[in-house]
């Protein structure tokens with residue numbers, strides 16, 4: 001077995017109403033917090049006031065930065081960083097979906113690292129950012145425990161993958177009750193994002209025993225619980241399991257990377273604002289069909305984790321069963337099924353494919369794709 005690194009310095013606090021722990025945890029990191037969140041949903045659901053109350057009960061000063069859009073931009077990170085520096089905040093509390101968490105991680109990094117966030121597109125962040133306490137309100141991105149953030153450069157139409165130990169949150173608070181309010185389509189898309197993290201990490205060229213263990217368990221949990229959470233948003237058991245499953249997927253991909261699905265999903269977001277989870281969901285079945293010849297043995301294990309009966313099947317048949325199970329799960333979510341349904345223009349496919357091929361995530365894909373092959377996959381799901 002070759003050497004490997006598995007890194008997870010984050011303290012995980014899990015449970016219904018664990019949000020109440022935020023003030024006590026935060027008091028370890030200073031006196032002044034910047035609370036980074038989206039424009040609406042955390043206010044509507046009452047999550048924001050829960051967090052603010054807990055911080056204030058612990059005598060902490062709170063500056064709210066509620067300007068994070070979906071797919072946070074370079075501009076938002078710059079603005080948040082400027083405010084945080086101006087006000088001399090000690091740490092950051094991130095509340096929301098992947099966008100709020102990613103923006104908060106970007107702001108945290110740029111409060112301590114020199115230059116602009118765009119300088120770190122291809123360079124690992126080295127200087128530790130301001131401490132981040134991350135509280136996800138969706139079950140999908142794993143951003144609360146991962147070493148990556150995705151920031152969109154709207155001028156260049158690029159989703160930058162920025163990473164490093166420096167931006168792993170200090171504390172992740174996973175409170176399933178915050179995910180109850182998630183609408184059906186967001187539950188479906190973020191859940192498919194988590195499934196994609198788990199599957200891509202599992203078949204990644206950088207996978208190793210610990211990431212494989214987390215990835216397989218995540219695949220099992222997510223495939224069992226995502227349809228239930230989509231069908232009945234108030235199914236608290238499914239919500240609890242989804243939050244655990246997506247975290248396991250986060251541990252797996254944070255250490256083993258994602259691959260071709262994510263490489264192809266990012267340009268869809270950058271060019272056409274296709275939500276990240278939805279883009280992954282659309283791509284996952286066809287990319288797995290493409291990858292299948294290069295990872296049949298692993299796909300048999302994916303099939304088993306997804307509850308498929310593979311006894312008596314050959315490796316070839318078992319790997320087909322996995323691709324079929326992935327596609328069935330995708331269909332069950334009720335998400336749009338074609339790129340043309342989500343505003344993608346056919347004439348852009350070549351540009352999308354070029355950007356996808358340039359992404360670093362392609363390097364971890366079990367099968368090396370050519371430009372034509374990537375174009376072909378986009379066309380198949382158009």
Ligand SMILES: [Fe+2]
Pocket residue numbers: 141193197262276280
């Ligand atoms: Fe993702």
